[in-house]
Amino acid sequence: MNETFVVIGGDAAGMSAASKAKREDPERAVIVFEKGEWVSYAACGMPYYVKGEVDDLDDLVTVTPEAFREERDIDLRTGAEVVDIDREGQTVTVETGDETYEQSYDDLLVATGASAIEPPFDGLDLEGVFTIHDMDEADAIEDYVTERDPTTAAIVGGGYVGIEMAEALSARGADVHLYEMLPHVLQPFGEPVAEVVEDHLREQGVDLHLETAVSGFVGDERVEGVELEDDTVDADIAIVGVGVAPNADLAEAAGIERGPTGAVATDEYGRTNDENVYAAGDCAESTHVVTGEPDHVPLALTANRAGRAIGQTVTGDPTPVGDIAGTAIVKAFELGAARTGIVDEERAREAGFDPASVTISASSRAHYYPDGAELTVTLLADRESGRLLGGSVVGRDGAKRIDTVATALTADMTVTELQNADLAYAPPFSPVWDPILTAAKVLSGNLE
Amino acid sequence: MNETFVVIGGDAAGMSAASKAKREDPERAVIVFEKGEWVSYAACGMPYYVKGEVDDLDDLVTVTPEAFREERDIDLRTGAEVVDIDREGQTVTVETGDETYEQSYDDLLVATGASAIEPPFDGLDLEGVFTIHDMDEADAIEDYVTERDPTTAAIVGGGYVGIEMAEALSARGADVHLYEMLPHVLQPFGEPVAEVVEDHLREQGVDLHLETAVSGFVGDERVEGVELEDDTVDADIAIVGVGVAPNADLAEAAGIERGPTGAVATDEYGRTNDENVYAAGDCAESTHVVTGEPDHVPLALTANRAGRAIGQTVTGDPTPVGDIAGTAIVKAFELGAARTGIVDEERAREAGFDPASVTISASSRAHYYPDGAELTVTLLADRESGRLLGGSVVGRDGAKRIDTVATALTADMTVTELQNADLAYAPPFSPVWDPILTAAKVLSGNLE
Numbered sequence: 001m002n003e004t005f006v007v008i009g010g011d012a013a014g015m016s017a018a019s020k021a022k023r024e025d026p027e028r029a030v031i032v033f034e035k036g037e038w039v040s041y042a043a044c045g046m047p048y049y050v051k052g053e054v055d056d057l058d059d060l061v062t063v064t065p066e067a068f069r070e071e072r073d074i075d076l077r078t079g080a081e082v083v084d085i086d087r088e089g090q091t092v093t094v095e096t097g098d099e100t101y102e103q104s105y106d107d108l109l110v111a112t113g114a115s116a117i118e119p120p121f122d123g124l125d126l127e128g129v130f131t132i133h134d135m136d137e138a139d140a141i142e143d144y145v146t147e148r149d150p151t152t153a154a155i156v157g158g159g160y161v162g163i164e165m166a167e168a169l170s171a172r173g174a175d176v177h178l179y180e181m182l183p184h185v186l187q188p189f190g191e192p193v194a195e196v197v198e199d200h201l202r203e204q205g206v207d208l209h210l211e212t213a214v215s216g217f218v219g220d221e222r223v224e225g226v227e228l229e230d231d232t233v234d235a236d237i238a239i240v241g242v243g244v245a246p247n248a249d250l251a252e253a254a255g256i257e258r259g260p261t262g263a264v265a266t267d268e269y270g271r272t273n274d275e276n277v278y279a280a281g282d283c284a285e286s287t288h289v290v291t292g293e294p295d296h297v298p299l300a301l302t303a304n305r306a307g308r309a310i311g312q313t314v315t316g317d318p319t320p321v322g323d324i325a326g327t328a329i330v331k332a333f334e335l336g337a338a339r340t341g342i343v344d345e346e347r348a349r350e351a352g353f354d355p356a357s358v359t360i361s362a363s364s365r366a367h368y369y370p371d372g373a374e375l376t377v378t379l380l381a382d383r384e385s386g387r388l389l390g391g392s393v394v395g396r397d398g399a400k401r402i403d404t405v406a407t408a409l410t411a412d413m414t415v416t417e418l419q420n421a422d423l424a425y426a427p428p429f430s431p432v433w434d435p436i437l438t439a440a441k442v443l444s445g446n447l448e
Numbered sequence: 449m450n451e452t453f454v455v456i457g458g459d460a461a462g463m464s465a466a467s468k469a470k471r472e473d474p475e476r477a478v479i480v481f482e483k484g485e486w487v488s489y490a491a492c493g494m495p496y497y498v499k500g501e502v503d504d505l506d507d508l509v510t511v512t513p514e515a516f517r518e519e520r521d522i523d524l525r526t527g528a529e530v531v532d533i534d535r536e537g538q539t540v541t542v543e544t545g546d547e548t549y550e551q552s553y554d555d556l557l558v559a560t561g562a563s564a565i566e567p568p569f570d571g572l573d574l575e576g577v578f579t580i581h582d583m584d585e586a587d588a589i590e591d592y593v594t595e596r597d598p599t600t601a602a603i604v605g606g607g608y609v610g611i612e613m614a615e616a617l618s619a620r621g622a623d624v625h626l627y628e629m630l631p632h633v634l635q636p637f638g639e640p641v642a643e644v645v646e647d648h649l650r651e652q653g654v655d656l657h658l659e660t661a662v663s664g665f666v667g668d669e670r671v672e673g674v675e676l677e678d679d680t681v682d683a684d685i686a687i688v689g690v691g692v693a694p695n696a697d698l699a700e701a702a703g704i705e706r707g708p709t710g711a712v713a714t715d716e717y718g719r720t721n722d723e724n725v726y727a728a729g730d731c732a733e734s735t736h737v738v739t740g741e742p743d744h745v746p747l748a749l750t751a752n753r754a755g756r757a758i759g760q761t762v763t764g765d766p767t768p769v770g771d772i773a774g775t776a777i778v779k780a781f782e783l784g785a786a787r788t789g790i791v792d793e794e795r796a797r798e799a800g801f802d803p804a805s806v807t808i809s810a811s812s813r814a815h816y817y818p819d820g821a822e823l824t825v826t827l828l829a830d831r832e833s834g835r836l837l838g839g840s841v842v843g844r845d846g847a848k849r850i851d852t853v854a855t856a857l858t859a860d861m862t863v864t865e866l867q868n869a870d871l872a873y874a875p876p877f878s879p880v881w882d883p884i885l886t887a888a889k890v891l892s893g894n895l896e
Contacts, residue, residue: 012880045816045875059816160874289870300880301873322868329872338872368493368507400878403852403871410869411859420770421858422737423851424777424786425749426608427493430848432460432748 002027005314006092006103008082008250009111010034011041012300013281013307015063017109018074020311028315030074031103033094035081038135039065044300046138047161050145051168057139085110085254087274107276107314110251110264111307114244114282114298119156121240122216128223129238132161141239150174150236154226156214158185160330161241163197166206167333169237177207177233179214179226188328190343192359192378193394197332204333244298246283259285261296270310270321278314280306280321289323289409290341290389291351297326325390327406329399336399340406341390342380348389353382355389358443362435364398366427373397377439379405379415386414386447391439404436416444450475453762454540454551456530456698457559458482459489460748461729461755463511465557466522468759476763478522479551481542483529486583487513492748494586495609498593499616505587533558533702535722555724555762558699558712559755562692562730562746567604569688570664576671577686580609589687598622598684602674604662606633608778609689611645614654615781617685625655625681627662627674636776638791640807640826641842645780652781692746694731707733709744718758718769726762728754728769737771737857738789738837739799745774773838775854777847784847788854789838790828796837801830803837806891810883812846814875821845825887827853827863834862834895839887852884864892 005021007014010032022030032039038061045060054060068074077094084093091102116131118124128148130141144150153169155162158180166176178185178201184194185201185208201208209228216227217238225232246263248256257273259265264272264279268287272279282298284306306321313319329338342348348355357380365372375395381388391405408418419440425432433441453469455462458480470478480487486509493508502508516522525542532541539550564579566572576596578589592598601617603610606628614624626633626649632642633649633656649656657676664675665686673680694711696704705721707713712720712727716735720727730746732754754769761767777786790796796803805828813820823843829836839853856866867888873880881889 042814042816042875042880044873045814048817048875053818054816062815299873301870301885304880305868320868323870325870327870327872329874329877331874331876336877340870340872366490366493367510368490368502369496370501398848400846400849400872401851403849403869403882403884404855406871407852407855407861407866407869408859410865411856411861413855413859417858418855420753420768421851421855422749422771422773422775422788423854424775424788424848425492425747426777426779427490427496428779429777429784432490432752434851436851437749 002029003106004029004031004104005107006105007032007109007111008092009113009281010039010076010078011111011113011281012303014109014111015040015068016304016307017111017280017311019072020308021315022072022074024312024315024317026073032074032076033080033082034076034078036134037078039068039076039078041135043133046132046135047164047168049138050142050165051171057135060135082250085250087254087277090276107278109310110256110277110279110283111281112247112250112283114246117243117245119240119242121214122227123218123223126217126219126223127221128236129217129240131240132165133244144237145169145172148236152177152234152236154179154233154235154238155241156238157241157243159241159243160186160328162239163330163332165239165241166201167331170204170206174237175207177209177226177235179209179212181211181213183211186330186337188326189337189339190378190392192376193337193339193392196376196394197335197337200333200335244282246296246298248283251279251283259294261285261294263296265294268320269313269318270306278310280310286321286324289325295324295326297324299328325406325409327402329402334396335394337394338399338402339390339392340402341409343378343390343392345380348380353389354384355380356383356443356446358439358446360435360439360442362438363431364395364435365429366431369427371397375435377435379439379443381415381443381447383447386416388413388415388418401434401436415440415447419444450477451554452477452479452552453555454553455480455557455559456540457561457729458487458524458526459559459561459729460751462557462559463488463516464752464755465559465728465759467520468756469763470520470522472760472763472765474521480522480524481528481530482524482526484582485526487516487524487526489583491581494580494583495612495616497586498590498613499619505583508583530698533698535702535725538724555726557758558704558725558727558731559729560695560698560731562694564688565691565693567688567690569662570675571666571671574665574667574671575669576684577665577688579688580613581692592685593617593620596684600625600682600684602627602681602683602686603689604686605689605691607689607691608634608776610687611778611780613687613689614649615779618652618654622685623655625657625674625683627657627660629659629661631659634778634785637785637787638826638840640824641785641787641840644824644842645783645785648781648783692730694744694746696731699727699731707742709733709742711744713742716768717761717766718754726758728758734769734772737773743772743774745772747776773854773857775850777850782844783842785842786847786850787838787840788850789857791826791838791840793828796828801837802832803828804831804891804894806887806894808883808887808890810886811879812843812883813877814879817875819845823883825883827887827891829863829891829895831895834864836861836863836866849882849884863888863895867892
């Protein structure tokens with residue numbers, strides 16, 4: 001009999017694994033259980049649907065359920081929730097609306113994703129209060145905005161989702177208030193990025209409330225305001241984007257171990273403490289390329305890459321899922337902000353390094369060429385070894401340059417080696433010394 | 449007595465070396481001889497001056513002669529040509545319009561640049577026929593275009609200068625004919641890039657004459673046409689951009705050795721066969737990071753970097769000039785085209801590799817996000833070791849991604865390692881799999 005590969009969860013990690021396994025071994029039975037109706041969708045595109053730049057929610061779907069079934073020959077079952085894993089018997093229990101049944105597996109992938117954190121706020125169930133983590137929520141927000149045309153919007157949380165939704169709702173005509181408990185927005189991007197982004201958000205008319213805790217929402221059926229410690233501010237719509245938590249309960253109930261971050265612990269092949277059970281995507285940990293320690297950075301590329309590798313591994317070609325550098329990029333109105341590796345000295349010291357850092361500003365193009373813009377680049381390195389630890393880039397033009405730093409981290413380069421990288425120059429694209437090289441040059445000089 | 453560092457040539461390499469040496473050791477006498485009047489200028493910006501995007505030729509000057517003299521305390525002598533090097537006596541002979549004198553040195557840097565190649569064409573001295581390699585030529589072209597408003601322009605040579613000048617003269621209203629002897633434009637960028645660029649040039653109205661040899665120009669005082677083998681085509685202005693040759697005669701006359709490329713041979717510190725004589729910039733060879741062999745790629749970053757390193761070395765801190773990957777990027781109307789390392793299989797085989805290559809096309813941004821454009825990416829790797837050898841990128845958006853490949857070459861990465869680099873994704877900036885990663889993924893699969 002052919003082996004059976006069962007996948008729990010039909011988004012990036014799950015569908016990448018299923019597709020790759022089927023492509024490598026067409027004889028294998030590949031069954032995917034997805035409790036919802038949407039599969040393989042680009043959650044990161046949802047703010048642009050709300051903003052109005054993407055016409056149809058279906059545009060965010062990379063591959064349709066029909067295509068998975070018919071073209072890729074994957075047994076994809078939507079509306080089917082796995083409620084139990086029996087590792088001893090190698091079966092999962094599946095509930096649909098109509099029935100409950102068991103399915104046996106030879107290899108199992110847990111790709112159950114993450115959920116938006118719902119803080120213990122009053123009034124979280126008022127109409128007009130949303131989190132945004134799945135397609136139905138994006139749909140509901142768009143409907144609400146179209147129907148009610150909100151004058152004032154409250155965004156709770158200054159992470160990337162909060163900032164993207166600030167841009168989206170501002171484009172839809174709302175006055176946007178953004179509430180962040182911490183001293184800065186985009187905490188994982190570090191202060192140099194946060195300061196540039198904050199100035200820009202204010203320029204764009206966003207009312208920024210830093211170090212401001214929200215305690216709840218008020219309203220009669222529908223949200224009318226945001227409760228702060230000693231004030232209530234009007235709001236016709238509220239988006240809560242305070243982070244996500246891995247969906248690891250199902251796995252944990254079956255004795256599959258979580259790691260220090262709370263996500264499912266995995267080895268370099270994405271295997272859990274059970275050799276027939278893998279985990280990937282937003283529910284799983286990865287290994288950080290700089291620290292070598294487990295980390296939880298729930299982002300799309302990691303999920304796709306790990307899923308694909310696991311699909312290869314289960315069909316007999318052991319493939320590491322790859323380390324992560326925590327690389328991220330976000331658009332904030334006209335700005336691009338990006339980070340990779342370790343971006344602040346305190347975090348670097350915690351990881352056992354003796355960090356030095358530098359922040360420089362430079363034009364994204366030749367000084368005399370039109371359309372250049374100031375880029376602010378931060379780089380960190382370890383004093384003793386000279387090893388590059390991470391960095392950030394922010395500006396109106398060229399934030400994707402973070403990839404140079406991310407590649408250097410993957411290659412374990414020193415900052416002096418990075419300084420000598422032969423990057424591309426022509427006036428329409430860069431100054432002679434690319435801003436990344438300028439930062440590396442200055443930092444390398446400081447290490448001497 | 450303080451040591452004296454003499455520099456021949458006041459552009460990128462020379463002025464970088466002089467500035468760095470003076471900054472590291474303010475007591476040192478630093479003397480720069482420049483035969484012309486312009487120093488430290490961005491030759492790469494000249495096409496944009498002709499095009500009209502840069503208002504003033506002075507905007508292309510990075511640091512003025514006055515600033516070098518007054519702020520950086522460098523003894524910069526313009527209009528002063530070094531006509532002889534006496535290595536035994538450690539002196540150079542200098543001619544100005546008025547006098548001839550000798551100057552002694554402890555360390556000498558030859559940074560004499562390169563010159564535009566003048567092919568043996570008839571009519572090369574007709575009015576309206578130009579090469580474009582220095583500021584005076586750029587000035588003369590701009591004047592001629594303004595004065596004569598040419599209807600038809602002939603560009604001889606489809607390298608980056610030819611293509612940039614095609615864009616510039618087209619913007620000035622001329623019908624542009626571009627003549628290239630070889631089967632493709634942008635030969636060092638490889639065929640996949642050339643084909644995309646050629647289609648685009650035609651779309652932009654450029655009349656492309658490939659595999660077409662020009663034998664000369666005709667006209668009465670002023671150029672009126674281009675002579676081909678069996679035809680004459682109208683031209684009111686002609687730009688000859690068929691490459692540059694290193695200015696190594698002065699050095700050679702003093703017994704300083706040329707390398708296999710014809711440029712001055714140097715070691716990893718930029719030193720020539722005379723331990724007190726260095727060479728850098730367009731007149732000198734560099735070491736190619738992939739082949740480990742000497743190469744001659746006269747580009748601005750290489751000149752700046754080598755000059756700076758030599759400035760450091762001569763003041764007592766030996767600093768390698770850094771290897772080159774031959775990274776280059778060029779704007780062709782709306783396109784960006786970029787290359788690094790070895791981009792074609794034949795060249796890779798010559799260098800002793802067993803190459804595999806792949807060319808893919810992918811969107812520069814998420815498929816549903818506005819303003820994305822198709823990027824064509826080529827990567828080469830060695831079959832046996834998996835080592836990345838080079839690549840190219842061409843498209844309307846995101847050609848600067850070549851830096852990821854260039855960084856990977858500097859780090860000696862395999863294509864599988866590059867495939868696992870944690871590059872930045874968000875819909876406005878990239879698909880989940882950056883096109884570079886997609887190419888690496890496909891190529892890595894082909895190597896198995």
